[in-house]
Amino acid sequence: QVQLVESGGGLVKPGGSLRLSCAASGFTFSDYYMSWIRQAPGKGLEWVSYISSSGSTIYYADSVKGRFTISRDNAKNSLYLQMNSLRAEDTAVYYCARDNIAAAGSSFDYWGQGTLVTVSS
Amino acid sequence: EIVLTQSPATLSLSPGERATLSCRASQSVSSYLAWYQQKPGQAPRLLIYDASNRATGIPARFSGSGSGTDFTLTISSLEPEDFAVYYCQQRSNWPQITFGQGTRLEIK
Numbered sequence: 731q732v733q734l735v736e737s738g739g740g741l742v743k744p745g746g747s748l749r750l751s752c753a754a755s756g757f758t759f760s761d762y763y764m765s766w767i768r769q770a771p772g773k774g775l776e777w778v779s780y781i782s783s784s785g786s787t788i789y790y791a792d793s794v795k796g797r798f799t800i801s802r803d804n805a806k807n808s809l810y811l812q813m814n815s816l817r818a819e820d821t822a823v824y825y826c827a828r829d830n831i832a833a834a835g836s837s838f839d840y841w842g843q844g845t846l847v848t849v850s851s
Numbered sequence: 852e853i854v855l856t857q858s859p860a861t862l863s864l865s866p867g868e869r870a871t872l873s874c875r876a877s878q879s880v881s882s883y884l885a886w887y888q889q890k891p892g893q894a895p896r897l898l899i900y901d902a903s904n905r906a907t908g909i910p911a912r913f914s915g916s917g918s919g920t921d922f923t924l925t926i927s928s929l930e931p932e933d934f935a936v937y938y939c940q941q942r943s944n945w946p947q948i949t950f951g952q953g954t955r956l957e958i959k
Contacts, residue, residue, distance in 0.1 A: 765948075774938065774950055774951070774952050774953050775887075775895065775938055775940070775950040776950065777947075777948040777949070777950070780946060780948070789946035789947075791947070825894055825895075830885075830897065830900055830906070832900070832904075833885070833900040833901050833904070834882070834883065834901050835880075835881075835882070835883030835884070835885070835900065835901055835941070835942045835943070836883070836942035836945065836948060837885035837897055837900040837901075837940065837942070838885075838887075838895075838897060838940075839897045839900075839906060839907070841894035841895055841896075842894065843893075843894055844894055
């Protein structure tokens, strides 16, 4: 069965860095586009970044552009999010999500359980 | 940026009743709209994609309709496990993806 397991969250000071990982299993990881999506405590969902199956195409939300870097290692079935210059407003649960290959539009058919990032002094 | 506005913010209904949730886009998103269900402490679950297609394993009581700017998620007869928060999401102006603010469906 499809599984996505995030790790790497934690408490970090403003201006600090953190690297999130997402381990994928149960499907051919290299066939799928992947995204990071976050949810601030008690708030709605915000798409953060997207990477194509080969890693050649990458997009970011304006709120994280220039500070976050998405990457993947298809040999290790893993997705990453390097987060630099963290701000209090980056505090959220971060989910990795698989793109729904059956859809004409982009939607997300599998999600991890999320990892909490807290930015606070 | 395309803004998705969901209504109502909270919907109070009883099991067995029909639920109708709305999502309005600030400009046309064609049929590139999805719906998700999220329960407390859980990740979102995809219900509907491309406005009207049920995702794998989603019960037939969930249906989606609409195109352009106005979309509806209908739950024909509420089960106890359906009480949750529902989000719509668009990707029409790729690569920017946006979500609505959510509708909380609560037990009356």
